Amino acid sequence: MFSSSSPEVYLLVSAGLVGITVQLFLQSQRVSSSSRRSARHHDVIAKLNAIPTVGSTNWGGSWRSAIKNIRGTSGVVQEGYNRYKNVPFKIPLLYNWMVVVSGAKLLEEVKAAPDDQLSAAEGTNDFLKIAFTMGHRVANEPYHFVVIKTQLNRKLSSLCPIVEDEISVALSEVFSSQEWKPVVALEAIQKVVSGASNRIFVGLPLCRNPDWLEFGLQFAVDSLSAARRAFIFDDIISRIIASLVTSTESQVGRAVEFLGPIIRERQKIADRARSGEVVNMPDDFLQWLIDTGIETTEREITQRILVMVFASVHVTASSLMCAVYNLAAHPEYLEPLREEVDTVVRQHGWTKAATDKMYKIDSFLKESLRLGGASSLIMLRKVLKDFTFSDGRVIPRGCYISAPSCAIHHDEEFYDKPNAFDPFRFVRPRSNGKDMKQGMVSLAPDYLAFGHGKHACPGRFAAAMIQKTILAHIVSSYDLKLDDDAPASCRTVEFGIFIAPDPTTTVLLRKRAT
Numbered sequence: 001m002f003s004s005s006s007p008e009v010y011l012l013v014s015a016g017l018v019g020i021t022v023q024l025f026l027q028s029q030r031v032s033s034s035s036r037r038s039a040r041h042h043d044v045i046a047k048l049n050a051i052p053t054v055g056s057t058n059w060g061g062s063w064r065s066a067i068k069n070i071r072g073t074s075g076v077v078q079e080g081y082n083r084y085k086n087v088p089f090k091i092p093l094l095y096n097w098m099v100v101v102s103g104a105k106l107l108e109e110v111k112a113a114p115d116d117q118l119s120a121a122e123g124t125n126d127f128l129k130i131a132f133t134m135g136h137r138v139a140n141e142p143y144h145f146v147v148i149k150t151q152l153n154r155k156l157s158s159l160c161p162i163v164e165d166e167i168s169v170a171l172s173e174v175f176s177s178q179e180w181k182p183v184v185a186l187e188a189i190q191k192v193v194s195g196a197s198n199r200i201f202v203g204l205p206l207c208r209n210p211d212w213l214e215f216g217l218q219f220a221v222d223s224l225s226a227a228r229r230a231f232i233f234d235d236i237i238s239r240i241i242a243s244l245v246t247s248t249e250s251q252v253g254r255a256v257e258f259l260g261p262i263i264r265e266r267q268k269i270a271d272r273a274r275s276g277e278v279v280n281m282p283d284d285f286l287q288w289l290i291d292t293g294i295e296t297t298e299r300e301i302t303q304r305i306l307v308m309v310f311a312s313v314h315v316t317a318s319s320l321m322c323a324v325y326n327l328a329a330h331p332e333y334l335e336p337l338r339e340e341v342d343t344v345v346r347q348h349g350w351t352k353a354a355t356d357k358m359y360k361i362d363s364f365l366k367e368s369l370r371l372g373g374a375s376s377l378i379m380l381r382k383v384l385k386d387f388t389f390s391d392g393r394v395i396p397r398g399c400y401i402s403a404p405s406c407a408i409h410h411d412e413e414f415y416d417k418p419n420a421f422d423p424f425r426f427v428r429p430r431s432n433g434k435d436m437k438q439g440m441v442s443l444a445p446d447y448l449a450f451g452h453g454k455h456a457c458p459g460r461f462a463a464a465m466i467q468k469t470i471l472a473h474i475v476s477s478y479d480l481k482l483d484d485d486a487p488a489s490c491r492t493v494e495f496g497i498f499i500a501p502d503p504t505t506t507v508l509l510r511k512r513a514t
């Protein structure tokens with residue numbers, strides 16, 4: 001994780017400046033060698049000039065702004081939103097421009113654009129450097145998205161009780177003290193989320209193997225950290241940086257040591273089933289991947305499981321940690337939450353039907369996501385063909401488009417007292433308790449935690465089930481508070497567009513006293 005003053009930032013910036021010089025030289029050669037390219041260049045400049053810029057517009061100034069943006073973009077995005085709400089504006093990146101779009105009408109237009117014009121895959125790939133950190137097959141053939149939608153999301157009801165089982169085991173390992181005890185919140189929550197997610201991904205007994213869980217968490221942290229280092233550069237430089245700071249090949253090799261024997265065993269079971277024997281087929285993500293038959297080698301299947309761990313564990317744990325911190329900061333909400341959890345679990349047991357009825361828990365998590373969030377910009381799209389908004393503004397090919405999620409989530413046009421933590425604000429509009437549009441997984445142009453449109457997070461239903469079950473368990477089994485000198489809201493660290501809770505944050509916990 002980076003701090004904004006990290007020497008690593010300066011090192012990377014220096015490396016980047018060398019890269020930029022080389023890149024500019026190559027670009028100048030390209031532009032001068034072709035008058036057609038030069039005409040295109042002028043056309044692009046004219047289109048870009050029509051989009052207001054936040055920060056300096058001259059050459060040197062925009063480089064300085066771009067370097068400043070490496071440390072964090074939330075400030076500049078908020079400034080742009082204050083000045084140009086509902087109008088596209090741009091901020092400089094080292095090699096490119098990010099066009100920030102707000103307002104329901106324009107966001108609908110982004111949402112409706114075809115993938116070959118505004119590409120979510122290429123936007124995410126450029127910012128998370130998936131091809132370099134996870135491999136080209138994962139970046140270019142994301143069939144695991146389909147497995148999430150067709151298998152995982154349909155089986156959440158049957159998965160819920162086994163995930164709950166995993167959560168109660170993991171929670172009793174990380175939080176066991178009868179007395180008040182400081183706990184490093186992110187580390188503890190990551191262990192619990194990792195146990196629950198791996199129960200879905202690889203099943204028992206691997207989901208309880210501490211070496212596998214630790215390996216998976218470290219893989220997710222390393223990949224994100226490598227992506228953060230590489231994202232500021234274009235493909236040529238990031239390929240070099242990624243090769244210096246990632247060891248994907250050796251990490252996949254290590255993961256195969258855990259998963260290889262299981263995959264071989266699963267293949268034997270499938271052979272027995274094919275020969276007519278009645279067998280109990282495992283029902284987890286690993287099996288669903290194998291069943292597609294799209295990838296067959298141990299390495300390929302293992303890499304898919306790793307990408308699932310990467311996509312799910314870190315962000316689910318980080319946002320849940322913010323909610324746990326908010327609960328420790330406001331222990332007065334424990335009682336109403338306990339009352340709700342006790343009532344629905346008495347009626348429905350620890351089932352999906354119960355989590356679906358935990359409206360206050362849901363609202364508490366949604367409010368924490370609104371105020372927290374993993375990124376200052378969401379709905380990242382790369383412009384593959386010039387894109388024209390209905391107001392006539394053209395976003396040229398090659399730029400990025402995104403939505404200012406944090407700024408929108410703090411806008412008083414959409415939220416009453418937007419900076420206040422109001423954990424039950426989404427319960428109140430559910431007059432009959434059934435307005436699903438208020439739920440944490442609902443999508444709207446003024447609530448972008450999971451994105452918007454056809455590329456919105458497909459894993460949000462599983463994330464919500466896991467987060468609600470963990471928070472409900474914490475509420476019903478533990479007391480929480482903060483140290484007297486702790487800040488009222490969770491500290492975060494920022495790098496570029498990414499925001500994460502401070503990993504050193506502690507909360508005080510003990511087993512429920514009454």
Ligand code: HEM
Nearest residue numbers: 311312315316379380449450451452455456457458459463
């Ligand atoms: C609280 C936890 C989570 C948050 C806040 C979150 C947020 C997001 C966001 C903002 C996007 C981009 C949406 C867009 O571009 O419009 C996304 C995409 C994605 N998420 Fe999540 N996510 C979470 C958990 C998960 C989990 C648990 C999984 C897997 C089970 C998952 C799998 C994915 C995948 C595969 C995509 C790419 C979708 C696409 O490009 O079509 N996420 N997520």
